[in-house]
Amino acid sequence: xxxxDAIEIxxxxxxxxxxxxxxxSENLANADTTKTATGxxxxxxxxxxxxxxxxxxGGALSGALAQSESSPAAxxxxxxxxxxxxxPDQQVYDPGNPEADAQGYVKMPNISTVTEMxxxxxxxxxxxxxxxxxxxxxxxxTSTLGILK
Amino acid sequence: MRGxxxxxxxxxxxxxxxxTPGYERQEVNFESALQNAVGEGEPxxxxxxxxxxxxxxxxxxxxxxxVDEEDxxxxxxxxxxxxxxxxxxxxxxxxxxxxxLN
Numbered sequence: 001x002x003x004x005d006a007i008e009i010x011x012x013x014x015x016x017x018x019x020x021x022x023x024x025s026e027n028l029a030n031a032d033t034t035k036t037a038t039g040x041x042x043x044x045x046x047x048x049x050x051x052x053x054x055x056x057x058g059g060a061l062s063g064a065l066a067q068s069e070s071s072p073a074a075x076x077x078x079x080x081x082x083x084x085x086x087x088p089d090q091q092v093y094d095p096g097n098p099e100a101d102a103q104g105y106v107k108m109p110n111i112s113t114v115t116e117m118x119x120x121x122x123x124x125x126x127x128x129x130x131x132x133x134x135x136x137x138x139x140x141x142t143s144t145l146g147i148l149k
Numbered sequence: 150m151r152g153x154x155x156x157x158x159x160x161x162x163x164x165x166x167x168x169t170p171g172y173e174r175q176e177v178n179f180e181s182a183l184q185n186a187v188g189e190g191e192p193x194x195x196x197x198x199x200x201x202x203x204x205x206x207x208x209x210x211x212x213x214x215x216v217d218e219e220d221x222x223x224x225x226x227x228x229x230x231x232x233x234x235x236x237x238x239x240x241x242x243x244x245x246x247x248x249x250l251n
Contacts, residue, residue, distance in 0.1 A: 006154075006161040013165030020168075049169040051162075077165040126167055129216050133161040136227035140157060143234040144150075147241065 003141075010134035012052065012076030017127040019079045020047045024119045031111045034099045042109040043084045050080035085110060150237070152179025152198045153230045159200050160226060163219045171211040173202040174219075 002008075023045050033042035052075030087110040095104030156177040166172040179198045186196045205213040 005158045009158065009161045009165050013161075016165070016168075049166070051166050051169050051172050076162060077169055122168070126164075126216065129164045129167065129220055130161075132220060133157075133164045133223050136223050137157055137161065140154065140227055140230045143231050147234055147237050 006137035007134055009076040010130045010137065012078060013130035014127060014134075016047075016049055016077045016079055017123050017130065019082075020049075020123045021120070021127075023047050023082060024116050024123065027111055028113065028116045028120075031109060031113055031116070033109055034097075034106060041089050041107045042111070044087065044109065044111050046083050046085050048080045048083055049077055052076045052078050150230065150233045152177060152183070153226055153233060155179065155198050155200065156226050157223070157230070160219055160223050163214045164216060164223065167212065167214040167216045167219070168210070169212055172214065173212075174205060174214045175200050176203045177201075 027044050030042040036042050089110050090108040091105045092108045093104055094100055094106045097106045100106045156179065159175040159177050163174045177198050177200050182196055182198050183193060185191075186193055203213070207213050208215075
């Protein structure tokens with residue numbers, strides 16, 4: 001249990017939420033992209049999150065320094081990967097579109113703008129919670145310093 | 150203060166992992182650890198606090214964290230900690246007064 005663990009963990013949360021925000025923006029920007037490098041419509045991206053296991057190199061090091069078997073540093077969160085959403089593409093009837101097939105249907109990305117907007121709200125709120133936790137840890141630290149005055 | 154600090158770390162980890170599927174929330178129950186130590190006459194300085202996972206009903210993504218509850222706990226624990234530092238401060242000033250420093 002290190003002094004700045006809480007701040008580092010909140011920081012890892014901020015990073016993870018920012019990556020999610022980036023990916024959601026990418027999805028929104030490409031909501032109408034009918035052709036990518038592969039010739040297929042854009043596929044929705046999603047972020048997979050994972051808990052950083054307590055332990056690892058940092059945890060082992062701080063445990064050795066503390067020379068105790070007490071609980072190791074809590075880990076935080078990290079992005080384990082950006083995955084492609086395999087939901088089928090939407091078929092939209094738009095015969096005037098240059099990408100339309102013989103029947104007049106266009107393959108559109110598997111993106112619902114409403115889903116992306118609700119994702120954005122959830123990311124924003126998670127980010128704010130991380131900031132609040134970091135500020136609380138900071139004020140706790142400040143009040144510890146106050147003892148020495 | 151040590152227990153409260155460790156709880157803050159666990160709570161922050163809960164907030165950071167609020168969206169992690171399958172994550173189980175953690176809690177540090179340092180009050181009951183201290184109570185046990187007092188009951189058994191152990192020296193309080195040497196009590197180790199355990200960070201333990203709490204079984205709670207899982208939400209739709211398999212995680213057990215409610216961000217609102219964690220936010221409230223973070224705020225509460227911050228205030229608890231400030232109360233504890235005030236006790237430490239008061240103790241210090243009593244000692245200083247006894248030594249005629251002020």
